[in-house]
Amino acid sequence: MTSTQYPSLRIHCPCAEPVTDDDDQEEPEPDSPSKPAPPPTPETTTKLELPPSLDNPFALHTLNSLYFCDVCMVLRCERCVVEEVVQIYCPACLHVYSADTAGGANEASKVTRKGVRGDDVTFCSRNCLQCPLCFTNLIMLSQSTSDGSEASGTVYLQCPHCSWDSRYQPRNLTFSKHSSLYQQVRKLSGNTKADEASDTTTTTTATSRFAALSSFYQQLYESLDAEEEESNAHSAPPSPLFSKRANRSLETIRFMKSHYSKQGGAAASSSPSLPAVTPASVLGTLGRAGGVSSQKAREYGEKEKERYVEYIDEEAEEEEALRVRDVTTLDFTPTLSQRLANPFFRPARTSDLLPLPTRLRARRAKRCRACRHILVRPDVSSRKVSSSSSSASSMATGAASTVATAFRINLLSKNYLPSLRITYLPSTSHAPASSPYQAGFIPHVTYTFVLTLFNPLYEPVKITLASPPRTPRHSHLVTFLTPLFEIGPNIEDDWDLQALASLRRKFSELKRTGTANIPLSQESGRGGPNLGIIDRGRNWTSVIFEVVPADARGSEIVVPLFVSVAYEAEVEKDFTARGDGIGGTRDGGLFDKEQRELAFWSVLRIGKVIQ
């Protein structure tokens, strides 16, 4: 669904451009919204240069995926916005864990990540668990007792997709309570780790070490969190970009240094009887890192060796070898994704897998990276994601809501920039009538296309199209017959329905009669300003362009197209600057006219030349 369909049109976001010092012409100014844009007339004969990143796939976007900053008057892509978490919710039960209810438009919002019980909310702490095999949400069923009543309260889990059952051997999981299954499973997985450590000797060292290390980092993380909160309480809240959280790696290094300088000496004296890993022992294995003498490190190494030998159990190893010898199929091993879902407990068999907790999802606000103006802000004050709860099967009457799509602010490029659409017109004389997208383009044959532009703005706009006469790589010839034209304002909501009906009629007629009747040249008498304009409606215009493929067999026809939109916008008058603000409004109106210009590069991929 990505690269094979022709024709396609993508819009280039300049954020992928390398940063240069000189003031580039096509680089939009990030600030000064009041400054009038340079006049869009062709007299400003600045040489348009193709942006170097024009053929980078990550710099090209569909119009619907782009944002628009109305302060900078520049389009913004996913890569050049800053995201802020506004709300965290569970994707399975839609329970909202935290929401930024204050929602000031300008203050840096901060969502607490603390859950009810004081630890970080990463997982849904209710009954939402996922199948360890296929990651479907598990459903909770009550175990029928001998007398058939459902009052026993014992529940088990089942996957509605793959029929995985929590009562499978050897786990045989049932839950005594039907609430907070997450806690019960968590407790269980804790026990499992301990069990593993006690009976399977081969994994002892690794597992216990991993556990110790993870607890060490947990501790580190917590202490850093505490530190950060403390500093936040004293000073003004830092901007999210430069928070300590962002500088965590630096912080970690600093913390480790101080930690080791305190405890470094203790390594040699620690008791060798346990395979416990203290930060000091980590240091020992690292050797010289924290200023511990090489002698101490050597001593430590000796001890480690002894300790490891101590834990080799020959009997168990033999058992394991026998077990491995009898393995004929690897069906019981978990797949990579199943393993990755359990990073702390590495199951060797699928039967060992435990139900997975459900990760929470976030709704985010987006800001312009240059001016920090909010581009998108979900409306969370009026809604919970959903009010219904508990097991999914009981949610048959899920609250139908339109609120999921509610935004307080939603600045999208599709409401500012014209949308472009392409249609191929078979010419009766030259090009074959069948669709050339699949069949391929024949070199040196003129193909005629229609480019239709829709104006989403409430003002009439002047469009300037520019394209290199020959495409950069394979020098296919491209001619836009009408580089300058106007499009009317978008004043009626039903615009594209009327346009579509009209265009459909026009195009089917043209496809039948061929392009012979279109005024393509001056001598047809209908030249002048309407040359190459096929049709126009209230807020759309269809213009012709021609492509003559070069003799580069198998090459792709990629047309860079520069679109510039100039219009006169009404902006609110700045009354603070004038003394007699109110008096002037009567006849002068509340608005001033202002010239604006929007410009962007787009990439039109038309098709391939035949082999």
Next chain:
Amino acid sequence: MMSRRQTRGEYIETESGNRISRKAVILGSQHILLGGRSTILPECVVRGDLHRPSSASATSSAAASVNIGRYNFLEKGVVIKPPFKFYKGSLVYYPLKIGNFVTIGANTVVEAATVGSYVKIGSNCVIGKFAIIKDCVLVLDGTVIPSAACIPPFSVVAGNPATVVDELPESSAEVYERRARQIHALHGATLTSMSIQEVKQSVFDDDFDEEFDLIGDLTVDSLG
């Protein structure tokens, strides 16, 4: 409920602008609510006859077993069937509700409890019993949504079983609304049984259903 008046050959157009193909199988039409300007293509099956037994006499909107909103478009061979489960030993059907501006691709079977608004379901999908699809969701072709699953808003789901593979941008509600209106208008001009893509490409060649930047490589690790 659906006062039928004949307009042009293949389609029946109701007063509220719904177009229903004469070749579609509509069962229990007194239990089906169509919001208006929705289109049902040939070979579709809408099972209004599968309703709660208690509601057999009632004709209020609460009794409807299939509730389809405005500007929906069901391509060829879509099956809409209310979900059932066993309750106190007997088989009980529950109502199925589909929001507005929803398009459902060819040969998809829908047994969901709720499908929100601004949803695009691809072709050859299976939407399991009592599944809930929230607003602004894209279900790619061939997806199997397990029963009782819940798809959060602004998700793109794919695979068997369905997993969330991507996220829809904030424009998706507007885009899907415009798309549904376009399809309705264009279908009205032709009144054929073309698929959505064919309908849209009858005007613009590049108007295939790729409205957003989505991650192209949808490798979902399946069970097999």
